[in-house]
Amino acid sequence: MLSDFFPSRTLTLYLAKLFVTRILAVLVMLVLVLQMLDLLGESGAILAKPGNGEAQLWTYVTLRVPQLVARFLPYSVLLATLLTFWPLNQNSEIISMRAAGLSAHQVLAPMLLTALVVALLSFAFNERVVTRATATLKAWQAAEYGAIPKQGGARANVYLRDGDNILMAASLSGRGPAMEMTNVTWYRRDAGSIVQGQIRAPRATYAAPGWKLENAVEFDVQGARSKSLGTVILAKGVTPEQIAISKVDPDAENIFELGRSISALKAAGRRTSELEGKWWHKISGPLSALLMPLLGSVAAFGLARSGQLLIRGVIGMALGFLYFVIDNAALAIGNFGGYPPLIAAWSPFFLFALLGETVLVRTEE
Incomplete structure (x- = not known):
């Protein structure tokens, strides 16, 4: 029953491979550019500490890169969605899939599955690597880039x-x-x-x-x-x-x-609403990658010769970036007690999931 939701095995692997390669390409490009800019800003402070040199610069890079990967992976999935759908639509491959009897949901299914795998890997990476790198980097910065604390719980x-x-x-x-x-x-x-x-x-x-x-x-x-x-x-x-x-x-x-x-x-009787919101966001944050193919799918459907492909791409990008804006705003409001932590962390996700599904169903009609 579940296999009927996907296209053929060959087409599923083809779409998934296109999507994965573009995610990696966009992520590497973003991380490299942002890391170079960040290193230019911090290298002076690192090298100002007596005894620091090239090794400490590479240490900073190894601690900073996981943070950049975690922050910009959802953006990479969004941009990769547009870079995958745009050529498929431009080259009439989407039209061929629809002419073969595939629905919009079936065309999108391999990419949704790929995004789910990316979200799960992102969650594991955040919990096992990013948290440790963040703790070590903050402790190192507090020590003005002196000796890095060796014990845990920094x-x-x-x-x-x-x-x-x-x-x-x-x-x-x-x-x-x-x-x-x-x-x-x-x-x-x-x-x-x-x-x-x-x-x-x-x-x-x-x-x-x-x-x-x-x-x-x-x-x-x-x-x-x-x-x-x-x-x-x-x-x-x-x-x-x-x-x-x-x-x-x-x-x-x-x-x-x-x-x-x-x-x-x-x-101890302390207020914990802000921390509870961050706890829920540790789950909803990586799952935002699952939304990106749905929000970017507006660029996949519609005739390329109608001259609206660029507009559709811009709309897909705008929907994705609007999600991140509202997600950060909801979390900030929740930190001040305006929303319950569960609502602050999950309401943007479900709101844009419904919005993306509405767009997709409208396209299907």
């Missing part, structure tokens, strides 16, 4: 309250009692939140209780003088459990880690 710009005082760290790595902070600053404040002094240290580890700051230097604001303290233990009210829920970066955690973080925040 985070950047950690901000914690210790009573009236503040504990800040440029980066944090590890989990539980094995947590380690770098570029640490402890601000001593009075009851009016006025800073009385600060203690800085390049490294801090958990001392159970408190945090052991090594090679610490104290600066007294009132006396405008500094002195070396060696090793001190501060912030005894700050625990690794508090740090675990103090700052959750959904882009740097996979779907299972983010789920556990959301549960921990809920147990």
